[in-house]
Amino acid sequence: KNEVEQSPQNLTAQEGEFITINCSYSVGISALHWLQQHPGGGIVSLFMLSSGKKKHGRLIATINIQEKHSSLHITASHPRDSAVYICAVKREDTGNQFYFGTGTSLTVIP
């Protein structure tokens, strides 16, 4: 059983396009984390959300708690944005562990 589902699994975009990656979850959560995993394997935290919207540079993350859904948007995409984007949730009923989605692999073509 996968508590966290991401879509699409793979995404190819032209440089400059607006990108949306979706994350749906089936449990009550206290926090949602968007992460970026580089081709070499390293993982970088992008956003931690519990409500509303956050923006950092060209990245925007939103969450709708009632609909159990979050989106990560990338504006003016660039080839350096190519990476796997991972959604992870902290359940509100099972302590402090995070449950991860399988990731969305993004390739931005120049």
Added chain:
Amino acid sequence: EPEVTQTPSHQVTQMGQEVILRCVPISNHLYFYWYRQILGQKVEFLVSFYNNEISEKSEIFDDQFSVERPDGSNFTLKIRSTKLEDSAMYFCASIGGAYEQYFGPGTRLTVT
């Protein structure tokens, strides 16, 4: 910006051998996690560690695994008798305010 470090970056070991993976978390953090990621699969939680003891562990974290903070800075994950299926990337994460996670670069463990 403070960072989490992990050593070694790559460890090759034979089945049945013990391995120790090391992490140096961010110095003023008190909460640490270990995760693993089998090649091509999602990241999985192994264990969380708070105030020098295990806070929570997953089903994966069986008797073959242990964690320690031997000297107040290093944070180690030990696998007592490695199996082929332990081959994976192992990530340490150091937890800041609001459960924001700072990941180390990972250790790639290959069991032959």
